[in-house]
Amino acid sequence: MNKRLSLTLTLLLLTTILEACGSGSTTTSDPAPSAGAASTKAPAKAAEPxxxxxxxxxxxxxxxxxxxxxxxxxxxxxxxxxxxxxxxxxxxxxxxxxxxxxxxxxxxxxNAxxxxxxxxxxxxxxxxxxxxxxxxxxxxxxxxxxxxxxxxLMPVNSSPIAVFYNKKIFKDLNLEIPKTYDALMAAAKKIKDSGKTAFALGWKDAWTMKMWEERDFPSNTGLIANQPDFFSKIEKGTAKFADNPAVKTTIEHVKQLYDYGNKDQLGVDYNGAVDLFAKGDAAMMYMGTWPLADLEKKNPDLYNNNLGYFPYPFSNDEAKNKLEFNPDxxxxxxxxxxxxxxxxxxxxxxxxxxxxxxxxxxxxLLSYVKGTNTNIAPAINDLKPYIDAGKIYNSQIYVANTSIDWSTQFSQNLQKFIFNKMTPDEIVKDMDAWVEKNHK
CATH class of the missing domain: 3.40.190.10 (Periplasmic binding protein-like II)
Structure with a gap:
């Protein structure tokens, strides 16, 4: 992550999380005419609706x-x-x-x-x-x-993208917050073995799966495979999926999430996944801050006392598993x-x-306006240590300057893989063929 971006996000998050004071806008009216003076102004015309x-x-x-x-x-x-x-x-x-x-x-x-x-x-x-x-x-x-x-564009809301978790379930199973991907899967297995669902997945709404995919894949590409320019090269047709080891990493990850997710993941939508998590039927949910209002309404006790939030550990390099923070x-x-x-x-x-x-x-949701309130939910306080330590990043910097829609094709192939209709090698081959056909 470049120093300028790190400084930008740190300044932004310190502005919001630390609740910096800001002043509201004011308006100034025309001065009143002096006593005894005759007004030369024509009566103001009422604004048209x-x-x-x-x-x-x-x-x-x-x-x-x-x-x-x-x-x-x-x-x-x-x-x-x-x-x-x-x-x-x-x-x-x-x-x-x-x-x-x-x-x-x-x-x-x-979206920017x-x-x-x-x-x-x-x-x-x-x-x-x-x-x-x-x-x-x-x-x-x-x-x-x-x-x-x-x-x-005028920025409206900013959002961390992380993993909500049920603190009570974690405490009952003696689970710690996972700092690596393997630790996340180990926790998921223990949750499943206890008879509960590890991840609430609402992949019927395509954006929910793509939201995860468009962060897991760029993160592993730019930070683990050390190919930060991969997507710009895809745009030009000068890179191949076959040369990027992060492709198979994300393919492996999607199958594991599916295996530890709720039943009928591709038949449950976003609202259904939020319901599962709110009821305590699922222990974790990868999401931005968007469901907080629903969670407060559907389960106030969870919202106020047992709702936690931790960065998604996309890799096994703990030092690189920072808090994802994006403009929305x-x-x-x-x-x-x-x-x-x-x-x-x-x-x-x-x-x-x-x-x-x-x-x-x-x-x-958090606002980008300087000095705005940040008291949106107790769970947000869990992220403060990462903010204070500067452990934040934005995976979208790797795809910001590309317009070729690789993610839709990749998402369709991931779904086929889940149902054993494509192998990882076939996905790689198909993606390279797609790029050759669609790059500029």
Whole structure:
């Protein structure tokens, strides 16, 4: 991990976890005319009511986002926000379809990287680089989310990606937090031998499996196989899966997760996996902070007393198994929006300390806004030692500048392997054939 990225994430996390103080935005009204002076101003014209659309892929926290929108509308009575939540698996397909058909969306979520570049190159995004609210974020965060030197995104939430665990189950089985991959599997075996499920898996929703795969594979590629430029070479067609030992590592890992997971992993969706974990039927769940609001609602005792969180140990090199920390949803304004002023007011609210705190409170997710509240769940405190020691990294730096969709093909092949329809060697051969066909 390069020093600049490490410093960026450390500054960001210290800003949030240590709850640095921040000041809210203020507005200044026109000075009142002096006593006895006649006003020369014409009466202000009432603002015309306007409706803006807001499409997002955070459908798992739909209710929380609606509460934030309600707060914004209360402060801006002439602006109505029409919220359109979409499941992540369907989101980009729908967004691209709408854009191509001329269906204008005023505000929408994007992931930094290849998706943002795709829409920026198509001329669909408004440049917000010089907007005042962008100063409410760490400069390095803004810089890292830039596309070709311009900022089309405003960061919204940040998230560790780690393993939730049931402390009671671990205590009953005398298990310690695993620091290596083999230790994780040893713990999983002991949990399964006790009659419980080790991992809650909701792989019916493709994104949940891809989320794991797109971190296990790049982590082992960049940090263990020492091929940090592998994915950029894949983009150019100058690398082969056959020359990357991390491919078979991830293939082995997916089968082990499957074997220690709940029944019908490919028939259970994200919500089903959260339910299994909330009920205490599964001891661990690899996930970002997104299910916290549901866990608090479904099992307050687990949430408050027995919910733990530890970094996913992707390898057997304990020194390299650091805490994964990634940017998640960011906001963009459509370049073809006819309500840019209203859309900018919404982003300004979301980028203020008030809006950031509202995000944390209502979604149980961390905000990138400087000085926002970080008290989202007791389990988050488990990560503080890793933050304080600087043991953090971002696996997505290895895939940030690539747009070729290797992960969908790889995910399909992993599923075939699970059901003994492909061997590891056949997956490697198929991926190299796919790359040869699809690289630029």
């Amino acid at each position: 306007v409706t803006i659309t807001f499409m997002h892929f955070k459908s798992d926290v739909t209710d929380g986002i609606q509460k934030i929108v309600d707060q914004f509308e209360k402060q801006n009575p002439t602006i109505k926000v029409e919220v359109q939540p979409v499941k992540y698996d369907d989101y980009y397909t729908l967004l691209k379809t709408k854009m191509a058909s001329g269906d204008v969306i005023d505000i929408f979520t994007l 990287g290849s998706q943002t570049k795709l829409f920026a190159d198509g001329g669909y995004l408004m440049d917000i680089s010089d907007q005042p609210f962008m100063k409410n974020f760490e400069p390095n965060v803004i810089k890292e989310q830039a596309t070709d030197g311009k900022n089309y 949803a960011s906001l963009a304004i459509g370049s073809k929006s006819t309500h840019k002023e209203a859309a900018l007011k919404f982003l300004a609210y979301m980028g203020s300390k008030e809006g950031g705190d509202a995000w944390v409170t209502n979604t149980k």
